[in-house]
Amino acid sequence: MARITAGVTTSHVPAVGAAIDMGRTEEPYWKPMFEGYEFSKRWMKDNTPDVAIIVYNDHASFFGMETIPTFALGVAESFAVCDEGYGPRPVPVVEGHPQLATHLAASLILDDFDMTVLNLLEVDHGLTVPMSLMFGEPERWPTKVIPLPVNVVMYPQPSGERCLALGKAIREAVQNFDEDLNVQVWGTGGMSHQIQGARAGLINLPWDTQFMDDLVNDPETLKYKPHLEYMREAGSEGVELIMWLVMRGAMGDQVDEVYRFNHVPASNTSVGHLIMTPKES
């Protein structure tokens, strides 16, 4: 039986990927941020999952305006890396897990989550930057990945309630998969940031900290937080944080917080990162 062993959340700032790719992680601007992920890389070496279900959003990299899926699931053998305008990041191709992915997509659809099935998907910094932060720069990624893109770019995004419920359904679906697999769920994006308009540069660290506390200890209270509150308090792009709720839903009721890190700024963004494990019931 497959089992969910841990959850990870992290911001997915594109400039972080650029700093890694250009060998600038030791520079004074970047060093404190990357040091915050040293624990995580060590932890991940000891806890490498067979499969990571990575909840992320595409940033007009693969999906144009033609088709905007609210929730989608990548079921392919592999996922190439997008050219986001600067050329593709020089990272390994992302390998999928079609057996678990198809099981997951089918389970979720039968459970009334109307997933868009992606037999073709290229992934962008939303997915590859978290992988770089957790795995460093390997020649080949040490884990298979099931990408789960969420529309957070165009309003209306899915509700927090729906995101949390999707996570719970993912937990059940993984547990119903017959093969013995160690599975993690990652929620990416956030924390507070706004990259447009006269209010650009908004950071709200007290709000971010409260969000992390609630995510760990009291996720049900986050379920009815309206999109407007994310946008008002955490910036127009802070609404990405609904993706962390999918991860949290997949952890079950109680979790142990393994690690937490915050850093301001990376580019325009408040960086937040959590590792948690489901509490044995």
Place this chain on the structure above:
Amino acid sequence: MTKPDFRQFDDLPGTTIFTIEKAREGYELNQFCMSLRTAENREKFLADERAYLDGFPMTEAQKQAVLDRDFQAMLDNGGNVYFLSKIFASEGKSYVQAVSTMTDLNVEQYQAMMIAGGRNIDDGWRSQAERAAFEAAGGTDRNAPAGSQSTTAESTEGEDA
């Protein structure tokens, strides 16, 4: 069933929310941006911007906003920043370089504000009413350097992509 309320976001100062309505308005502008995902098209665009833009059924206001690199005008005409990023990426510019042009800070001032902790929401940025009161009281953003005036200076900070 919830009736959509697109006007609720009007209360956010200095913010343009990319609603499904705005997405309709910006369809052609954003699709032009998507075309810049190949090196070949980026070269074509930069070689003759007007001719390249004329290949897309965009409004004149959308085209002019692109030619002027007026990102706020692009947002006003239905653009979304993730799509628009393909324009500044074509020129090798970072988000900070492009985003700062939408504020009243130049890029060095904007970068200094970020390093000092970012724009503080308690400086009148929570709602239109808070903004009006803050401005009426002559307040200035605490993390922004004094004498903020937008210029065209280029950043040399370490975060640039």
